[in-house]
Amino acid sequence: MTSEKVEIVKDVYWVGAIDWMLRDFHGLWTPKGGTYNAYLIIDEKITLIDTVAPNFSAELLDRIRTIIDPAKIDYLICQHVEPDHSTAYAAMLEAAPNAKIITSKRGAEYLQKSFPGMEFPIEIVDDGETLSLGKRSLKFVQIPMVHWPETMISYMPEEQLVFSNDAFGMQIATPYRFADQIDDWYEPLRSYYSYIVRFNAAAVLKAFKKIEGVPIKIICPSHGPIWRKNIQEITDIYYRWSSSPEQEQAIVVYSTIWKSTEQMAHAIREGIASVGVAAEIYNLEDEQLSRVQGAAMEAKAVVVGAMTYNIDPYYPTAAFMPYLKHLRPTNKIGAAFGSYGWGGGATKVLTGQLKDFKFEEVLDPLNVQFRPSEEDLKRCYEYGQEIGRKVKAAFS
Numbered sequence: 126m127t128s129e130k131v132e133i134v135k136d137v138y139w140v141g142a143i144d145w146m147l148r149d150f151h152g153l154w155t156p157k158g159g160t161y162n163a164y165l166i167i168d169e170k171i172t173l174i175d176t177v178a179p180n181f182s183a184e185l186l187d188r189i190r191t192i193i194d195p196a197k198i199d200y201l202i203c204q205h206v207e208p209d210h211s212t213a214y215a216a217m218l219e220a221a222p223n224a225k226i227i228t229s230k231r232g233a234e235y236l237q238k239s240f241p242g243m244e245f246p247i248e249i250v251d252d253g254e255t256l257s258l259g260k261r262s263l264k265f266v267q268i269p270m271v272h273w274p275e276t277m278i279s280y281m282p283e284e285q286l287v288f289s290n291d292a293f294g295m296q297i298a299t300p301y302r303f304a305d306q307i308d309d310w311y312e313p314l315r316s317y318y319s320y321i322v323r324f325n326a327a328a329v330l331k332a333f334k335k336i337e338g339v340p341i342k343i344i345c346p347s348h349g350p351i352w353r354k355n356i357q358e359i360t361d362i363y364y365r366w367s368s369s370p371e372q373e374q375a376i377v378v379y380s381t382i383w384k385s386t387e388q389m390a391h392a393i394r395e396g397i398a399s400v401g402v403a404a405e406i407y408n409l410e411d412e413q414l415s416r417v418q419g420a421a422m423e424a425k426a427v428v429v430g431a432m433t434y435n436i437d438p439y440y441p442t443a444a445f446m447p448y449l450k451h452l453r454p455t456n457k458i459g460a461a462f463g464s465y466g467w468g469g470g471a472t473k474v475l476t477g478q479l480k481d482f483k484f485e486e487v488l489d490p491l492n493v494q495f496r497p498s499e500e501d502l503k504r505c506y507e508y509g510q511e512i513g514r515k516v517k518a519a520f521s
């Protein structure tokens with residue numbers, strides 16, 4: 126039972142669920158949990174925007190009951206059919222038997238296919254259509270591929286408020302519902318964007334075009350805190366990540382068994398840093414890959430290292446490569462390095478992948494047999510310097 130009530134503007138409430146124990150959101154590392162946001166609008170037509178993930182229907186209904194009897198709900202707005210937002214429709218329709226589900230044509234199709242055998246009372250809305258709720262209204266804007274084909278957002282012009290679904294979301298559980306109440310939102314927002322949204326960055330830019338000039342004071346996403354103070358800052362960040370996220374930074378990532386590749390990684394990082402480029406290093410065996418993916422998104426150069434295991438890159442690095450691919454890293458400089466015992470092979474595979482991912486430039490790989498000598502480490506340092514200079518040149 127919950128009594129927590131959060132009013133965003135008059136008669137618009139957050140009524141979602143807090144998943145304090147969430148640590149893995151279908152592959153996204155969520156060390157501080159997450160939320161599934163739903164919003165209740167009290168007007169002549171009582172309206173619920175989105176629902177919550179499996180196992181959280183009771184929390185959603187409890188929260189609604191602190192404001193109104195759920196049986197009075199007229200509209201259930203389905204902006205996105207992924208189960209973290211749509212699973213509770215069955216419970217909602219039981220509690221609100223007169224409600225209609227309002228969704229896009231594709232949303233209707235996906236809902237029926239997601240719940241085979243269930244009959245939903247669906248009313249389809251077109252792109253740009255407005256639904257009057259009484260004193261307020263909702264305009265539906267379809268933003269396909271941000272990040273599913275059926276995704277739409279809902280704009281309330283009377284409050285200049287947008288229900289943005291997954292866009293501008295992050296996974297973090299806190300006692301606070303507004304972004305201006307927390308300090309540490311940048312990395313969770315970046316991780317969420319890089320893991321879930323970045324692959325469809327072109328669709329985000331199209332969506333920006335579609336809402337150009339629309340005044341926005343409040344953004345209510347379907348995960349994480351609500352944005353009400355720094356709208357310009359957050360939209361600028363999203364635009365940058367969707368167009369050209371690269372900063373004057375590099376990251377060196379690696380995996381190793383007997384530490385030779387690790388020695389190389391540190392020497393390369395130091396070489397990059399020596400020319401004045403910020404460079405981070407990640408041992409992929411000790412890291413959550415989605416966290417490293419966020420850092421890789423903002424790096425101009427990504428340097429991937431692995432020792433050769435039989436004939437391939439050691440598994441942690443091999444596992445990281447799809448994360449890199451899904452960033453669509455076409456504006457990046459790439460390089461591969463690693464140690465081997467006899468036949469080698471890891472850096473050849475990694476270099477081929479960097480080229481396949483369409484990196485802007487891929488350096489010839491750097492290999493060391495067995496343990497790096499002083500001379501080898503000097504080569505690694507100089508390799509880092511070369512990478513660092515290329516990063517510098519890209520920003521000069």
Ligand code: FEO
Pocket residue numbers: 205207209210272291347348
């Ligand atoms: Fe939060 Fe794409 O679901």
